[in-house]
Amino acid sequence: MIEVVNVRKRYRRRYVLDGLSFAAEKGRITCLAGLNGAGKSTALKVIMGLAPYQEGAVRLDGKPIDRSSRERISFVPDRIAMPSSMKLADALQFMADFYASWNGARARELMRFFDLKEGDKVGSLSKGMAAKFNLVLGLAPDTDYVVMDEPFSGIDVFGREAVASVFSSEWVEGRGVLITTHEIAEIEHLIDHVVLLKDGRAVRSFDTERVRDEEGKSVVDVMREVLLA
Ligand SMILES: Nc1ncnc2c1ncn2[C@@H]1O[C@H](COP(=O)(O)OP(=O)(O)OP(=O)(O)O)[C@@H](O)[C@H]1O
Numbered sequence: 001m002i003e004v005v006n007v008r009k010r011y012r013r014r015y016v017l018d019g020l021s022f023a024a025e026k027g028r029i030t031c032l033a034g035l036n037g038a039g040k041s042t043a044l045k046v047i048m049g050l051a052p053y054q055e056g057a058v059r060l061d062g063k064p065i066d067r068s069s070r071e072r073i074s075f076v077p078d079r080i081a082m083p084s085s086m087k088l089a090d091a092l093q094f095m096a097d098f099y100a101s102w103n104g105a106r107a108r109e110l111m112r113f114f115d116l117k118e119g120d121k122v123g124s125l126s127k128g129m130a131a132k133f134n135l136v137l138g139l140a141p142d143t144d145y146v147v148m149d150e151p152f153s154g155i156d157v158f159g160r161e162a163v164a165s166v167f168s169s170e171w172v173e174g175r176g177v178l179i180t181t182h183e184i185a186e187i188e189h190l191i192d193h194v195v196l197l198k199d200g201r202a203v204r205s206f207d208t209e210r211v212r213d214e215e216g217k218s219v220v221d222v223m224r225e226v227l228l229a
Pocket residue numbers: 011012016034035036037038039040041042043
């Protein structure tokens with residue numbers, strides 16, 4: 001389980017995470033949801049060690065997370081981190097050389113699934129193709145957890161369906177997925193758990209199935225109730 005415990009993080013003098021606590025379990029899809037600026041991306045960066053924080057803790061299976069245990073988590077950032085002159089084949093090779101957990105067979109399957117060409121250059125990819133390639137890079141390693149920041153950003157309608165289908169595929173089966181997205185309605189049937197963020201705090205967390213079955217509400221209904229109150 002990834003646990004964020006009472007984390008406070010500030011940019012200059014403003015706390016953008018202000019006592020944030022939530023957990024993402026293995027084998028489940030957890031969605032961090034909230035309006036623009038709520039702190040979702042910052043929370044993911046804190047988990048990935050990409051943003052220093054002032055107070056609190058991040059734990060993985062009960063232990064403070066460190067560089068070595070963080071290798072059990074792969075990250076799909078909201079933009080591509082590879083140099084634009086690199087061919088996709090070289091980017092895949094770079095990942096294979098760098099990550100012991102790299103699963104080349106899975107990378108090839110995902111490349112085929114998203115119809116990406118190894119000979120294309122990173123810089124020549126459209127926004128949507130780059131988002132798909134980012135997903136390949138994040139899903140290919142044999143990690144226990146995958147953390148994704150806005151994986152639907154820039155992807156066309158059929159591409160979205162393809163990305164959504166990844167969430168119910170064997171590529172994520174058994175892993176813990178933590179995702180931020182504004183496309184909640186599109187994937188809410190695939191999400192197990194939602195954590196609603198407002199002003200850098202978790203203001204509500206719930207299982208989607210429970211609110212659907214017991215309260216007859218969608219995730220967007222709960223968001224409207226809680227965030228616009
Ligand atoms: N590098 C930075 N320097 C200063 N402030 C920042 C920086 N990055 C983020 N912030 C601020 O932190 C707050 C949270 O930003 P964050 O990107 O985490 O929000 P978000 O919930 O992911 O928003 P969105 O839905 O718009 O992507 C915002 O007020 C933002 O302006």
